[in-house]
Amino acid sequence: MLRKITLWSILIITSYGLYGQKVKFGKISEEELLEKSYEKDSSASAAVLYRNIRVSYKYVPNEGFMITTRVHERVKIYNKDGFYYATIAERLYKDGAGDKEKVNGLRGYTYNLENGKIAKYKLKGSETFSTSLSKYRNEEKFTMPNIKEGSVIEYEYKISSPFSYNIDEVVLQYDIPIKQQHISVSTPEYYNFKPVMKGYLGVTPKYTKESGKINFQTKNRQTDNNVTTTNYSSNTVDYIINTASLDMQDVPALKKEPYVNNMNNYRSTIKYELQYVKFPDSPLKAYSTNWEKVVKTIYERPSFGQQLKQTKYFKDDLTAILGNVTTETEKIGAIFSFVQQRMNWNGFHGYNTYEGVKDAYKEKKGNVADINLILVAMLKKAGLKANPVLISTRNNGVPLFPTREGFNYVVASVELGGNTVFLDACNKFTKPNLLPTKTLNWFGRSINEDGSSQEVSVLPKKLSKEVSMMNVELKPNGDLEGKLRKNYTDYDAYVFRNKYNGVSEEDYLEKLENKNNGMEISNYKTVNKKNVSKPITESFDFYLENQADIIGDKIYFSPLLFNTLSENPFKLDQRNYPIDFAYPSQERYIANITVPSGYELTSKPEDVSLAMENNMGSFVYKIIDQGNNKLQVMADLKINLPVIPAQQYEGIKQLFKKMVEKETEKVVLSKI
Numbered sequence: 001m002l003r004k005i006t007l008w009s010i011l012i013i014t015s016y017g018l019y020g021q022k023v024k025f026g027k028i029s030e031e032e033l034l035e036k037s038y039e040k041d042s043s044a045s046a047a048v049l050y051r052n053i054r055v056s057y058k059y060v061p062n063e064g065f066m067i068t069t070r071v072h073e074r075v076k077i078y079n080k081d082g083f084y085y086a087t088i089a090e091r092l093y094k095d096g097a098g099d100k101e102k103v104n105g106l107r108g109y110t111y112n113l114e115n116g117k118i119a120k121y122k123l124k125g126s127e128t129f130s131t132s133l134s135k136y137r138n139e140e141k142f143t144m145p146n147i148k149e150g151s152v153i154e155y156e157y158k159i160s161s162p163f164s165y166n167i168d169e170v171v172l173q174y175d176i177p178i179k180q181q182h183i184s185v186s187t188p189e190y191y192n193f194k195p196v197m198k199g200y201l202g203v204t205p206k207y208t209k210e211s212g213k214i215n216f217q218t219k220n221r222q223t224d225n226n227v228t229t230t231n232y233s234s235n236t237v238d239y240i241i242n243t244a245s246l247d248m249q250d251v252p253a254l255k256k257e258p259y260v261n262n263m264n265n266y267r268s269t270i271k272y273e274l275q276y277v278k279f280p281d282s283p284l285k286a287y288s289t290n291w292e293k294v295v296k297t298i299y300e301r302p303s304f305g306q307q308l309k310q311t312k313y314f315k316d317d318l319t320a321i322l323g324n325v326t327t328e329t330e331k332i333g334a335i336f337s338f339v340q341q342r343m344n345w346n347g348f349h350g351y352n353t354y355e356g357v358k359d360a361y362k363e364k365k366g367n368v369a370d371i372n373l374i375l376v377a378m379l380k381k382a383g384l385k386a387n388p389v390l391i392s393t394r395n396n397g398v399p400l401f402p403t404r405e406g407f408n409y410v411v412a413s414v415e416l417g418g419n420t421v422f423l424d425a426c427n428k429f430t431k432p433n434l435l436p437t438k439t440l441n442w443f444g445r446s447i448n449e450d451g452s453s454q455e456v457s458v459l460p461k462k463l464s465k466e467v468s469m470m471n472v473e474l475k476p477n478g479d480l481e482g483k484l485r486k487n488y489t490d491y492d493a494y495v496f497r498n499k500y501n502g503v504s505e506e507d508y509l510e511k512l513e514n515k516n517n518g519m520e521i522s523n524y525k526t527v528n529k530k531n532v533s534k535p536i537t538e539s540f541d542f543y544l545e546n547q548a549d550i551i552g553d554k555i556y557f558s559p560l561l562f563n564t565l566s567e568n569p570f571k572l573d574q575r576n577y578p579i580d581f582a583y584p585s586q587e588r589y590i591a592n593i594t595v596p597s598g599y600e601l602t603s604k605p606e607d608v609s610l611a612m613e614n615n616m617g618s619f620v621y622k623i624i625d626q627g628n629n630k631l632q633v634m635a636d637l638k639i640n641l642p643v644i645p646a647q648q649y650e651g652i653k654q655l656f657k658k659m660v661e662k663e664t665e666k667v668v669l670s671k672i
Contacts, residue, residue: 023050023180025072025156026109028120032152033113037078041177041253046082048174049152050074051181055167057188057241059214065164065188072156079149085176086110086153089141093163096135101161103140108155110144121146123155134348165287166405167193167272172201178251185272188212189240192275196401199268200576201251205244212241237280244270258569261394261441261580273403294402295445295453298390303352305451307373308388311381313358318378328384332414335378336423336432343371345426351390351410368426369410375425376412385415389422389456391444394582398442409439413446413456420446422458429497431532433460434490440582440642459642460583464491470591472561476598478548480561485539491583493536497529516562519544553671555599559623559633563589564663568656575649583642591633595669601625603668610658612651616641619655621662635663 038044052072057065075085094100108123128142144153170183187193195205216235222228256263274287286293299305321334348354348367357374360366366374372388379386390407392399399406412423424435435458445453465487472482488496500508505524513519524540548557558564570579595601604623611618620636637659644652 023052023072023074025107025154028074028111028118028152028154030113030118032076033111033118033150035076035078036150038076038177040250044082044177044253045079046075046077046085046176048073048176048178048181049076051178053170053181053183055170055185057164057186057191061216063162065191067159067161067164067167069159069161069168070156071158072154074152074154077147077149077151077153082149082176083147086144086147086151087141088144088155089139090159091133092138092140092159093161093166094136094138095163099162100138101159101163104158104160106142106155106157108142108144108153110146111152111154112146112148113150135354164191165274165277170270170272172203172246172248172268172270173199173251173254175253175256177253179249181248181251182245183248183270184243184245185270186241186243187272189242190279191277193272194275195244196271196273197268198271198400199266201268203246203248203268205246205270208243208245210241210243212239213237214239255572257572257575257577259579259581260577261582262397264395265398266577271401271403273401291402291445291453291455295390295447296451298351298407299447299451301352303356304369304373304388307353307357307369308377308380310357311377313361314374314378314381318381322382328416331382331384332379332416332421332423332432335382336375336425339371339375339378340425340428340430343374343425345371349393349408351388351407371426372410372412372424375423379412379414387413387446387448389413389444389446389458390453391439391458392441393438394441395438396441407445411435411439411444411458420456427498429494429501429530429532433462434494434532435460437491437495437582442643460491462490463584463586463638463640464493465489465586465588466492467586467588468563468590470561470589471594472591473594474548474555474557474596476550476555476596478546478550478555478557480544480547481542483539483541485537488536488538492585493532496536497532516542517544519562549666554602555596555669556666557669558664559591559593559605559631559667560589560635560663561591563591563635565656565660566664568653568660570649570653570656575646578646579644579649579652581639581642581644585639587635587637589633589635593631593633595629595631597629598672599629599669600672601631601667602670603666604631605662605665605667608658608662610655612648612655616644616648617652617655619659621659623667631667635659 032049038047050073054070056068058068060066077083077085090103092101092103106123106128110121112119123142123144127145128140131139131141133139144155147153167185170185172183197203214237216237254263254267276284276286278284317338321338322331325331325334342364343360344365346354346365346367350367351369353360353369353373354367355363355370357370357377360370361374376386376388389411391409391411392407393409396408397406414421414423421432422435423432424430424439427436430436440458440460442457442459443455444458446456447453467487469485470482472480474480509521509524513521520543522541525538527537528534529536544562547561548555605621607622609620617639620634622634624632626632
């Protein structure tokens with residue numbers, strides 16, 4: 001199905017029957033091909049004209065119930081940006097034991113209007129691709145042929161799944177409009193699912209019931225006087241099929257906004273969480289209904305809880321590590337540093353071990369669980385109160401209700417002096433209480449030795465800082481020459497290290513020069529680029545042309561020079577989801593500017609000091625005339641919370657609006 005799905009905070013009109021009729025595959029109209037734009041959203045590069053998703057169960061003799069998901073979509077492409085939607089991808093689950101989901105019955109056509117007639121181009125096998133993404137995921141992808149501006153594409157296929165306990169999350173909204181869609185999910189009475197609605201669409205499913213039958217055929221062999229006969233008998237079991245359906249029209253495209261950890265957290269979907277299975281003449285089998293059961297199931301897996309009990313493989317190394325340390329803080333630092341330097345992450349997430357801790361330790365390589373469960377086990381063996389913490393990464397979404405699938409990561413935690421220290425040894429640039437930014441996803445679940453758990457916040461509280469100091473000379477012709485020194489601390493340093501690790505200095509400087517309008521950089525130097533215990537410092541000399549407007553006997557220039565924020569990133573009138581900055585931060589700029597002799601300051605932006613309520617954020621801006629042709633400019637932006645509630649959107653929007661206004665105001669120099 002279409003990818004890159006986003007959200008919108010608007011109610012949708014739903015109706016039953018009027019727009020639920022099935023659109024016949026292949027019946028394309030000339031009106032659809034002539035359509036130049038989407039009537040209710042002229043900015044849309046494409047639109048789904050029709051979408052039909054039907055999820056149902058089918059009983060297969062000797063195998064049991066299978067899930068079939070039938071997909072039929074018709075998409076109009078208005079311009080070249082819409083070509084993206086001509087590639088469709090489905091991710092399919094496999095269990096590693098041979099069972100896997102499959103795509104069957106794929107057919108598709110591209111329709112174009114050529115010389116006044118409708119021409120259609122068939123999707124060929126050479127335009128479909130199968131890829132193994134990981135041990136548990138395959139991908140089926142296809143690209144529709146002969147795409148042009150104005151094309152209509154149409155495709156249908158079905159996904160067969162042997163995993164009857166799991167219904168994929170049903171998407172209700174894309175990042176392009178949907179004119180009409182019908183969604184239905186039909187389940188046999190033996191499976192009890194709890195539907196969980198997510199997002200901002202005001203929709204209510206319609207529920208119906210119908211009868212289903214399972215036909216069994218059994219055979220019985222009898223031997224009498226050395227003669228074997230086979231008798232066949234048929235049996236029928238009646239059961240109830242429960243169906244939830246939605247008929248929807250004019251579903252709006254959901255616009256992306258900056259500072260969102262993952263739009264999928266707010267995407268309107270229906271998730272079906274299995275509560276229990278009850279077959280005739282069989283006991284009830286319960287599944288995830290609360291966090292205690294979820295955590296217990298995870299903890300009891302051989303690839304999780306049992307791994308924490310293995311300690312012999314690191315016994316000698318741990319003795320050596322602890323030989324010269326005494327305090328708990330020293331123990332934590334020494335063990336963490338050892339595991340971080342010894343182990344190498346293989347690129348795979350997950351809370352289940354991939355190699356197993358013993359083999360991973362020997363090979364010095366493993367997935368997230370291999371490495372961080374080794375870390376937890378060593379901390380425990382050293383007498384520290386350490387626990388694993390389950391986390392969902394930012395691109396995996398926030399687990400809002402109890403589910404095993406909601407987590408895809410695990411880190412370590414240690415109780416120290418009444419506080420919790422979080423640790424992740426998979427990245428070479430983390431340190432105690434500095435987890436990778438991808439894990440800063442609101443909260444995790446800490447698992448105790450008895451299998452119980454509690455929710456813990458993983459959001460950082462300490463300000464990470466980027467402080468810039470510049471000494472600049474403004475030339476009479478508008479050019480700039482100066483020196484810049486920047487300090488990065490904590491997460492700002494972490495981001496810098498990870499972004500530019502492995503990037504040559506030459507490539508980095510070329511990008512930096514291009515980013516700053518062709519700046520010429522010389523004498524570049526960095527300090528502590530790999531020493532995570534200290535801030536990173538970078539410094540360089542620079543020359544930049546045409547940074548001031550010279551009109552008559554006046555010079556106009558932006559006092560923050562190339563550091564000016566020229567556009568407010570927050571544009572929507574309203575916002576229904578939180579503003580997620582990942583971590584608290586401070587950006588502070590101080591520029592000492594020498595202006596040309598023979599000029600005097602005749603106008604400058606007024607100083608401003610703004611603060612949001614409850615100290616969520618602030619902005620301070622000052623320009624000081626120091627005399628002797630010298631100005632000092634200071635701008636200081638603080639975001640004191642990693643996540644700001646949606647209710648405070650207007651406050652953060654106004655803060656950034658005022659900041660843009662002040663930073664784009666000009667200083668005016670007049671010739672004496």
